[in-house]
Amino acid sequence: MEYGSIERELHIEAAPEIVYEVLSMPEHLREWWPDDAELGAAVPGATGSITFGDPAGPDAKVEAITVVEADPPRRFAFRWVYDDDAAATAGNSLLVTFDLEPSGTGTLVRFRETGFRERGWEAAVLEEMYRGNVAGWDHFLPRLVAYVDRLVSAP
Secondary structure: OOOOEEEEEEEEOOOHHHHHHHHHOHHHHHHHOOOEEEEOOOOOOOEEEEEEOOOOOOOOEEEEEEEEEEEOOOEEEEEEOOOOOOOOOOOOOEEEEEEEEEEOOEEEEEEEEEOOHHHOOOHHHHHHHHHHHHHHHHHHHHHHHHHHHHHHHOO
């Protein structure tokens, strides 16, 4: 297996502007992805964090994130999985990109996560990280679709 990138396509029955907001704003991120999210303005260079698990608990997993691209409502990209004391670069982080395209009455979302091989991990670590992220995105991306569905159908 290559372990180079994870790619998915989703169709969401909502306008790209709504989908973009759900992908880039912490109050929406918390509803489908991490248990907590902190991010200032969703602009290139903005930094923040996401937390999986109880933020007050000892087992919480906190990941720093850095916005790389913010082109509403077409593209939102960020880097994550890098050391807290380092700036995110192509060689020390993973890049997540969401490309949004109008499709019928909704939005086609092209998701891509890259940077696994560039991290320089040993083969076993690379495989574990890749497989873990595949499982994670296979769990969370359907939650994104369901959350947007609930959001746009709410009275």
